[in-house]
Amino acid sequence: MQNHPQHKHPQPPLPEQQQEMPGYTDKMDPRPDHGEESYRGSGKLTDRVALITGSDSGIGRAVAIAFAREGADVVISYLEEDEDAQETARWIEKAGRKAVLARGDIADENFARSLVQRTMDECGRIDILVNNAAHQATFEKLEDITAREWDLTFRTNIYAMFYLCQEAVRHMKPGSTIINTSSINATSPSPTLLAYATTKGAIANFTSGLAGLVAERGIRVNAVAPGPIWTPLIPSTMPAEKVKQFGKNTPLKRPGQPAELAATYVLLASDESSYTTGALYEITGGRPML
Template sequence: MSEHPQQKHAQPPMPEQQQDMPGYTSELTPRPDHGEQSYRGSEKLAGRVALITGADSGIGRAVAIAFAREGADVIISYLEEDEDARETARWVEDAGRKAVVVRGDISDETFARGLVRRAIDECGQLDILVNNAAHQATFEKLEDITAAEWDVTFRTNVYAMFYLCQEAVKHMKPGSTIINTSSINATSPSPTLLAYATTKGAIANFTAGLAGLVAERGIRVNAVAPGPIWTPLIPSTMPAEKVKSFGENTPLKRPGQPAELAATYVLLASEGSSYTTGALYEVTGGRPML
């Protein structure tokens, strides 16, 4: 039976909590819903291989679970959250699919390009690339953003995407797809997330341009723009008062759960969206992207 979308998941005020970066699922209250008990696959991605960055938790984990239940093997790329990554791998394997867990920093060009080669070595092909990992931090004043912080945000969110896409298209066959994770911040930037918001605008633009560049190769490129989604990134990068009220500024009056984005990524990865490329799919709880 369908539920009222405002009441389907936890609403603010969220429990008071803070974490150190990069944040861990086990310490998040309430625990996010990644579709562990709800997502049902129907072989939309049977026989495919997907590489997902930031797949240890949050949106990445939800996408990994959904892709596996749709029949795809999954390369799980993550920074350092070993316990979270192992949990994602367990759900992928429970779906009867192969899980390849790879720890490392995608902002490093050698590692990022090596991820693609690892996918080819372990699984023999690469059909779907999901650039999902991101770095963000909150700053109240422009002067507080150091050059090093600006650099790590761009290297993680933009440079890594470039490295991975450039390496992936060498191996992708017609019908393959690239899905980038942008944000509502691409067009409605939060002032205190200036560096992050700037990269998310760049991701949207990169997606549109790359889609035209690789169309002749038969590779589709799209992006998903989430609104406020309940993941470990939130209490590890935002002040306590913003965590408490997170998501209340949407028409649905709550943060989204990672599971609520999974079907969009599946659609963009599958043949059901074969005429869709260069698109930015908004999943924002009703907040318009201006």
């Protein structure tokens, strides 16, 4: 029996809640669905190796679980959320695949670049790079955004992606893929997420340009643009009242769950999308990207 998409997952009002950055899965109410009990693999990524940033929780965890169930080994890049990362690793190993934990700050150039070599050392190859980790913070006034905050947002969301892509393409073989996480904010920016929204627009542009630059090498580059998705980033970076109504402004009247994006990342990582590069896949609950 099929579910009505508006009622498949919890709708606002959600319980009022806030966390300190970077946010943790176990403290969220309701707990996000990463596809732990629902995603079924079919061998689309057998014996491939994926490096996924921000894969301790949220969209990254859902993608990691799906990739593992499709047959891939996964390097889990995360900031400092050890318990969340270990939980992701358990699901990967339960799928019979290798999980490598890589703790550190991708805003640091040396660490970001080292992730690719770590992947090569631990797994022998890199077939898929998912640039998913992001930093965001809410500000009501332009004057409240410090130069340090602006710099941190760009270093995490843009610079790290550049460093990782630059290192990864040195090792990638034809048929490899890069998938970047953009956002509905790329074209419909939330004013209170100015720095974050600006980087997400840049990610969409970077994706399109890079796709053309590496096509001759047989590497495809695409991006996913999520709308409001229920991840630890939300209660740790938004006011409680906005968290309570999160996702209500979509035609589906609710936030999306990380599990609802995983299949798109699998498609873009697999040979089934072999003619797709430079694309931006919108998963916004029906909100148009203007």
